[in-house]
Ligand SMILES: Nc1ncnc2c1ncn2[C@@H]1O[C@H](COP(=O)(O)OP(=O)(O)O)[C@@H](O)[C@H]1O
């Protein structure tokens with residue numbers, strides 16, 4: 494099952510992400526599976542993944558500016574006043590093999606329940622993501638509109 498939401502401004506994409514982040518804080522860490530909370534995003538260049546991450550970070554109370562981490566594959570931000578501790582923003586655009594991200598310590602990051610991980614171009618490392626990762630797909634409709642699909646499992 495998939496849920497589809499269409500936004501017609503980048504602000505609306507950010508507000509949507511902010512709401513999802515707040516819900517995530519409310520739900521709390523995944524102690525049952527004992528792993529990080531992961532949002533795996535896919536979608537073409539300009540489809541809104543970084544924009545979504547900006548709103549998501551704001552929803553977590555992260556005040557740092559979120560930029561497209563084009564040259565830095567992985568960025569870490571502190572999450573204030575929460576059971577969660579860090580937000581990791583990962584951009585796999587430049588990655589050719591999942592090994593490259595494993596070398597940056599992804600396994601360890603995933604194995605810590607206190608982490609929230611938001612991944613752009615997650616399809617590039619799909620093979621090494623746990624089944625609990627929440628999938629979000631972005632689709633460029635036209636200059637202003639984006640379709641955002643959420644995989645609803647269980
Ligand atoms: N509805 C929308 N949702 C998200 N971004 C939008 C929307 N409409 C226009 N935009 C613009 O599209 C671009 C999306 O870029 P970005 O978030 O960096 O995409 P990606 O990270 O997927 O490459 C931004 O310049 C943003 O302002």
Ligand SMILES: [Mg+2]
Nearest residue numbers: 542543561613
């Ligand atoms: Mg991006």
